[in-house]
Structure formats: C-alpha cells, structure tokens
Amino acid sequence: MGIVNPADFIPIAESTGDIMALGRWVLREAAHLVQDPRLPAAFSIAVNVSVKQFADPKLIGLLEEIAQQLKGTQRRIDLEITESALMLESVEVKMMLRDIERLGFGVALDDFGTGYSSLSYLTQLNADTVKLDKSFLDEIPVNTKHAAFVSSVILMAKTLGLKLVAEGVERKDQLDWLALNQCDTVQGYLFSRPLAFPDLLSWLERRTAQPEVIESRLLIVGPT
Numbered sequence: 001m002g003i004v005n006p007a008d009f010i011p012i013a014e015s016t017g018d019i020m021a022l023g024r025w026v027l028r029e030a031a032h033l034v035q036d037p038r039l040p041a042a043f044s045i046a047v048n049v050s051v052k053q054f055a056d057p058k059l060i061g062l063l064e065e066i067a068q069q070l071k072g073t074q075r076r077i078d079l080e081i082t083e084s085a086l087m088l089e090s091v092e093v094k095m096m097l098r099d100i101e102r103l104g105f106g107v108a109l110d111d112f113g114t115g116y117s118s119l120s121y122l123t124q125l126n127a128d129t130v131k132l133d134k135s136f137l138d139e140i141p142v143n144t145k146h147a148a149f150v151s152s153v154i155l156m157a158k159t160l161g162l163k164l165v166a167e168g169v170e171r172k173d174q175l176d177w178l179a180l181n182q183c184d185t186v187q188g189y190l191f192s193r194p195l196a197f198p199d200l201l202s203w204l205e206r207r208t209a210q211p212e213v214i215e216s217r218l219l220i221v222g223p224t
Helices: 006-016 019-034 058-070 091-103 118-124 144-159 172-180 197-207
Strands: 044-049 077-082 106-112 129-132 163-166 217-220
Touching (some): 006 019, 019 044, 058 091, 091 106, 129 144
Parallel strands (some): 044 077, 044 217, 106 129, 129 163
C-alpha cells in the first residue's frame, strides 16, 4: 500500500490494541537513533505517546530501561502528550508525569489549543515545550482572530519559560509572520515532508551550508 497516513492506521491500532506494541517499538527506536553519532548533538527526537500508552503502568518501566541505556542523554527525547491524555485527571496521570520528569525525559504538550483546559494544563504540567496546533496556523496572517490567538500564545509561552513549536507551517508568509512575532521554532512541509533516517541525514548535509533556520528536532511518527 506504500506510505500510509498515520491518521489511517493509528485508529486501527488503537481499536485492536496493537498501539501498545507499536508505541514500545517507537520508543526503543528513538533511543537507538538518538545515540547515532551522525545525528547532530543539538537535535532531539519527539515521540508521540497515545492515550492508551500513557495510561499503561508498564510505560514507566520501559522509560526506566531506556533512561539506563541513554545514561543521561534521555533529555534528547521529548514525549509528546496530548491534552486528551491529561484530561483523565487521575492520580495515576499525575504520578506518571512526575515519574517522567524524574527520569529526565522532556515533555511536550501536543495539539495545544484544541482541548478545553489548555491554560490550566500549562500551569500544572511540568512541560518543556508547547506545540501549537496546525489548525490555528493555516489562515495566518489573513485571519486576524487566529493571528491574535497565536501571538498571545507565543507571549504566554515566553512568560512561562516554555519553548513554543508552531506545527504545520507550509507557506513562506506563515514563516515570516511567526518570525516577526518571535516564535521559537517551526516545523512543517515548508521545510520537508517526513523522511527516513538516512534521508534526513542527507537532507541535513545539504542544508548545512544554507543560512536558513530549520527545525532542530527529528520527529518520529508514533502513536497520536
């Protein structure tokens, strides 16, 4: 079938329960790639964690295993957690977040702005990064309401000491507007479509001599 969109296969994996095995494989693969000497030290790997995987008590055991393997460099792995996972608001969720922080992994709040309690999560979650959902960026700078929201989130993230990543940047006018409004980092098809690891390394080599700002993180497509 060729390359299959995650939006097509992830719901199937969720419904069959295969998402657990898939999530474990993605985390182990991330741990392997982040140690590759060809990957620049400034780069991190972001791994999506599904709601089911986040609620799995075995997740911490796997993260402990990976932390021992990486020996202090696990900070280069960001666990992307959606608001839907945090909306469980259980004691187990809070303990999970504390354990993730204890083990030294980065935490990113994914799809920011699409949930119902985004602001409260920012004050409660010990996150390093906020990823602004693509839906708010599609129409900037033309849509003044979306532009006002995005600029407010940028200011709020800076005030809270968080890194902000704008997702789904596909046009030069979007990039120019985000740069003007001092957005930390962007990602999207304007720079590249998803690449296999060897292709990413080749892409980086071609970009090294170009004075163009690029997103300094490798995104592995995992459960979302």
